[in-house]
Amino acid sequence: MSSKAEPTIHDLARKLNISASTVSRALNDNPRISQKTREKIKAAALELGYQPNIIASNLRNRKSNTIGIVVPLINRHFFSSVISGVEDVAFAAGYNVVISQSNDDGEKEQRIVHSMFVNRVDGLIISIAMKSTTFDHLKLFSGKKIPLVFFDRIVREIEADRVVVDDFNGGYKVTKHLIEQGCKRIAHLTGPLNLITYSDRKRGYKQALVDHHLEVDEELIIVNNLTRADGLMAVQQLLKLKNRPDAIFCGNDTTALSAILHFKEVGIKVPEDIAIVGFSNEPFSEVVTPSISTIKQPGFEMGQKAAQMLIGQIEKKQRDGHFETVTMPTELIIRESSFVKR
Amino acid sequence: MSSKAEPTIHDLARKLNISASTVSRALNDNPRISQKTREKIKAAALELGYQPNIIASNLRNRKSNTIGIVVPLINRHFFSSVISGVEDVAFAAGYNVVISQSNDDGEKEQRIVHSMFVNRVDGLIISIAMKSTTFDHLKLFSGKKIPLVFFDRIVREIEADRVVVDDFNGGYKVTKHLIEQGCKRIAHLTGPLNLITYSDRKRGYKQALVDHHLEVDEELIIVNNLTRADGLMAVQQLLKLKNRPDAIFCGNDTTALSAILHFKEVGIKVPEDIAIVGFSNEPFSEVVTPSISTIKQPGFEMGQKAAQMLIGQIEKKQRDGHFETVTMPTELIIRESSFVKR
DNA sequence: ATGAAAAATGCAATCGATTGCATTTTTCAT
DNA sequence: ATGAAAAATGCAATCGATTGCATTTTTCAT
Numbered sequence: 250m251s252s253k254a255e256p257t258i259h260d261l262a263r264k265l266n267i268s269a270s271t272v273s274r275a276l277n278d279n280p281r282i283s284q285k286t287r288e289k290i291k292a293a294a295l296e297l298g299y300q301p302n303i304i305a306s307n308l309r310n311r312k313s314n315t316i317g318i319v320v321p322l323i324n325r326h327f328f329s330s331v332i333s334g335v336e337d338v339a340f341a342a343g344y345n346v347v348i349s350q351s352n353d354d355g356e357k358e359q360r361i362v363h364s365m366f367v368n369r370v371d372g373l374i375i376s377i378a379m380k381s382t383t384f385d386h387l388k389l390f391s392g393k394k395i396p397l398v399f400f401d402r403i404v405r406e407i408e409a410d411r412v413v414v415d416d417f418n419g420g421y422k423v424t425k426h427l428i429e430q431g432c433k434r435i436a437h438l439t440g441p442l443n444l445i446t447y448s449d450r451k452r453g454y455k456q457a458l459v460d461h462h463l464e465v466d467e468e469l470i471i472v473n474n475l476t477r478a479d480g481l482m483a484v485q486q487l488l489k490l491k492n493r494p495d496a497i498f499c500g501n502d503t504t505a506l507s508a509i510l511h512f513k514e515v516g517i518k519v520p521e522d523i524a525i526v527g528f529s530n531e532p533f534s535e536v537v538t539p540s541i542s543t544i545k546q547p548g549f550e551m552g553q554k555a556a557q558m559l560i561g562q563i564e565k566k567q568r569d570g571h572f573e574t575v576t577m578p579t580e581l582i583i584r585e586s587s588f589v590k591r
Numbered sequence: 592m593s594s595k596a597e598p599t600i601h602d603l604a605r606k607l608n609i610s611a612s613t614v615s616r617a618l619n620d621n622p623r624i625s626q627k628t629r630e631k632i633k634a635a636a637l638e639l640g641y642q643p644n645i646i647a648s649n650l651r652n653r654k655s656n657t658i659g660i661v662v663p664l665i666n667r668h669f670f671s672s673v674i675s676g677v678e679d680v681a682f683a684a685g686y687n688v689v690i691s692q693s694n695d696d697g698e699k700e701q702r703i704v705h706s707m708f709v710n711r712v713d714g715l716i717i718s719i720a721m722k723s724t725t726f727d728h729l730k731l732f733s734g735k736k737i738p739l740v741f742f743d744r745i746v747r748e749i750e751a752d753r754v755v756v757d758d759f760n761g762g763y764k765v766t767k768h769l770i771e772q773g774c775k776r777i778a779h780l781t782g783p784l785n786l787i788t789y790s791d792r793k794r795g796y797k798q799a800l801v802d803h804h805l806e807v808d809e810e811l812i813i814v815n816n817l818t819r820a821d822g823l824m825a826v827q828q829l830l831k832l833k834n835r836p837d838a839i840f841c842g843n844d845t846t847a848l849s850a851i852l853h854f855k856e857v858g859i860k861v862p863e864d865i866a867i868v869g870f871s872n873e874p875f876s877e878v879v880t881p882s883i884s885t886i887k888q889p890g891f892e893m894g895q896k897a898a899q900m901l902i903g904q905i906e907k908k909q910r911d912g913h914f915e916t917v918t919m920p921t922e923l924i925i926r927e928s929s930f931v932k933r
Numbered sequence: 934a935t936g937a938a939a940a941a942t943g944c945a946a947t948c949g950a951t952t953g954c955a956t957t958t959t960t961c962a963t
Numbered sequence: 964a965t966g967a968a969a970a971a972t973g974c975a976a977t978c979g980a981t982t983g984c985a986t987t988t989t990t991c992a993t
Contacts, residue, residue, distance in 0.1 A: 599948095601949075601950095611951090615951060615952085616952090619950095643950075644950070646949080648949075648950050651951050652951075
């Protein structure tokens with residue numbers, strides 16, 4: 250029993266008949282304290298089971314050693330990979346990671362960001378919600394020069410470090426690949442175009458068509474939220490066209506999967522009748538039959554990079570107002586769903 | 592520019608010529624402050640852009656409003672689902688979630704748990720690392736009566752609330768199902784047996800065999816770390832046996848996938864030649880061909896439940912030393928990999 | 934032994950918010 | 964107008980750790 254409250258440096262000081270200042274310095278290995286005293290203090294600390302109260306230390310030091318990360322959905326492979334990468338770097342650098350998910354809801358995102366601020370995180374890493382339309386909440390950080398790093402779904406209006414993949418190029422590569430496979434009518438299924446990731450992929454898609462002298466047919470471009478159900482609906486819609494597509498570039502692997510499963514059901518051959526390419530390389534994409542061609546986004550590495558940039562900013566003596574955008578390479582992984590053997 | 596430091600209640604007090612106590616009370620809607628003063632203070636707070644410093648508040652209140660969660664690997668579907676569930680409940684209840692991953696390394700886990708303690712989380716949710724052998728670090732919590740909830744991979748030696756799935760029953764159901772499909776030599780691929788999850792599944796497996804008068808052949812039980820590579824090695828080892836199994840109950844879906852892919856390669860038919868069942872219902876299990884029969888673990892719900900129990904303990908007036916174990920239902924999902932049509 | 938320099942330690946304020954108790958101000962019946 | 968009761972506000976300590984400056988102690992040459 251006993252074990253009332255946790256012992257503090259004052260308890261140690263009292264026990265040893267010295268001042269709390271000395272205890273504090275000794276525990277922090279401040280050379281101003283003699284070797285002898287230091288050892289005595291550390292021994293007593295061990296004996297009493299002293300554990301520093303980091304909250305008190307944080308208050309005094311005006312630093313929380315905590316970084317926040319906000320994602321649309323934790324439980325999604327790409328995002329959990331990023332989080333894992335962030336944690337990896339943060340832990341090694343002595344930072345805690347506070348996490349929250351917006352569920353793609355702008356209003357929740359605002360509350361989260363505010364909460365992260367009042368909890369005084371030293372910096373924030375965020376990929377914005379699909380339904381975010383206003384970015385005032387982020388000015389709590391950008392406006393006060395608190396380090397902020399966007400990843401994947403960035404906000405152009407706010408200056409900050411960014412970690413992105415080259416979505417334009419990704420979209421271009423996918424489309425070019427489909428063209429090289431002989432496809433002529435390539436549909437594109439995409440997400441909300443206020444998200445730069447999606448609009449860039451779409452731009453890449455269009456550019457590739459133009460570069461290869463194929464017509465851009467707006468009828469073949471469908472915008473929705475890219476859920477499994479959305480994918481199914483989009484695919485059914487495309488099948489109803491008098492002039493069907495011979496390929497679909499899906500905005501993510503989830504909808505590519507919807508397409509594949511539906512086509513399997515209705516007897517449309519992939520890739521022979523319609524070729525499919527996704528985006529993100531979800532774990533299932535490799536193992537479904539036919540396996541899904543996709544763009545690999547290095548989530549874990551993006552998380553590591555974002556954390557490095559953020560911590561770099563936090564620990565930089567002075568903000569120089571200089572921001573960096575790191576573009577991670579994408580890789581087109583060609584699998585069965587788009588590989589037309591001849 | 593300007594915008595030096597953040598304004599504090601003292602800045603507000605000075606500006607309004609009142610005391611900081613009154614400001615504090617007004618902002619917290621303490622009825623001791625008159626309506627009039629309260630409104631005046633709130634208006635000033637808004638005007639100055641005052642944001643409370645939660646760290647200071649936490650120190651004074653001896654409460655961090657933060658809960659910690661430690662998992663082996665963030666980037667794994669089951670765990671990220673649990674995290675998502677924890678975040679869901681925690682956010683609604685006004686708690687922050689600090690996350691860290693042990694990478695299944697006992698030493699890192701110890702450092703994480705210690706860090707969570709010195710950061711004074713109000714409670715901890717943990718699924719222990721595969722390679723954890725000592726549990727002294729957890730006594731920082733259990734010994735000091737700080738709320739602690741284990742999930743999935745629990746520690747029997749430490750009294751605490753627990754959220755588990757019925758692994759014994761899960762293992763039993765899988766094995767019984769295979770037996771009903773006509774399998775006679777059922778192999779079992781399992782993880783480190785110091786983890787209760789694995790040893791319980793194995794007990795369930797054995798019990799089902801015994802109950803159905805089938806021999807338990809230790810030769811058919813392989814223990815490893817259940818990675819994709821481990822799965823492949825185990826399967827190859829089983830194929831070398833003079834008396835091959837006609838079914839494999841894999842400790843997770845990852846190794847079930849290894850088996851399926853390898854069998855596809857070498858021309859062994861699943862489920863006709865060898866039936867396969869996994870565990871956990873990974874997203875890929877539904878879509879691989881053949882789709883993988885498995886046990887569904889409700890990760891998100893487990894996270895919600897764990898967070899509810901933890902927060903319940905945190906907010907309970909006094910610890911009563913009473914602990915609860917919640918067993919979540921498992922569901923056997925029968926798919927192609929084990930469904931032998933006749 | 935002595936005094937100056939160097940080394941070690943301590944005082945007291947600070948980081949912002951909170952709160953028990955005291956004091957001041959307002960209300961209101963007479 | 965007056966005084967008691969009620970309402971509103973403020974003082975000062977507190978949560979633990981940190982740190983600039985001052986003070987005390989030790990070292991060491993003479």
